[in-house]
Amino acid sequence: MKINIRVNGKMISDDVACDMLLLDFLRYHGFYSVKRGCETSNCGLCTVWLDNKPILSCSMLCAKCDGHEITTLEGLKKDAEAFAYFMANEGAEQCGFCSPGLIMNVLAMEKELQHPTEEMIKNYLAGNLCRCTGYMGQLRAITKYLNRHQGGKNEADQ
Template sequence: MNIKFWLNGIQRQEEVDPGMLLIDFLREKGCYSVKRGCETANCGLCTVLMDEKPILSCSMLAVRIDGKKIVTLEGLQKEAEEFGTFLANEGAEQCGFCNPGFIMNVIAMLRELEEPDEEQIKEYLAGNLCRCSGFVSQTASILKYLNYKKTQEEA
């Protein structure tokens, strides 16, 4: 099946098998930040943005991105690097396997919620699993990042 879509800002046209999962399709296209975790849509490792909204690529067929804008972590390097510094400073990166999906959801949350509080952050990120921590350091890094972004806007 032939589909047209945007991947990280570049319009593409590809032939795709109707039964192929989006996660496999994206990894074939070099988007290795998209990780395979639970394969049951429960861990958030495979999170990408579709038309600015986070989706789980392990539970979506690739043909459904026809006409859509898909963004992976590879397409958000500047934002990801900026926030990643806050994760590292809090010791929240641990093994790093869950970071890409986690960062994708944090970026989506910041685009959707103007000034999320700690409870909203926890609720928004409830679908992300990290086997190394209890998200204390991750939450602290988000709050510090939000404060940093707020002071940048005021400057």
């Protein structure tokens, strides 16, 4: 079937199988930030935005995205860099396997929640798993990143 999906602002028209997953469609078209983890909606590695809301691309048919807009990490480089500064400052960098999905959800949370509490952050990111490090450094970095505009200058701009 023919579909048209706008990815990071660029229209992609393709003829796809009815059962093709969005994850496979995106990787086929070179969006390698989108990672394949559990494939069972449990790890968050494959997170992208559908019309600016985070979804799991391993559980979404690309046919259902026909006529819609997808955003991947490749389309959010500037914001991702600003967030990476906070992660590095807390020594909380993660591997290239799990970090794209985490970053997509942190940036989505920033748009969706106003001044989230630690509990709200934990709930929002409950679906993003890391199999090797702890979560506390990341939580500190995320909290600082989300509160960076409170009380003056953006730390990343200094």
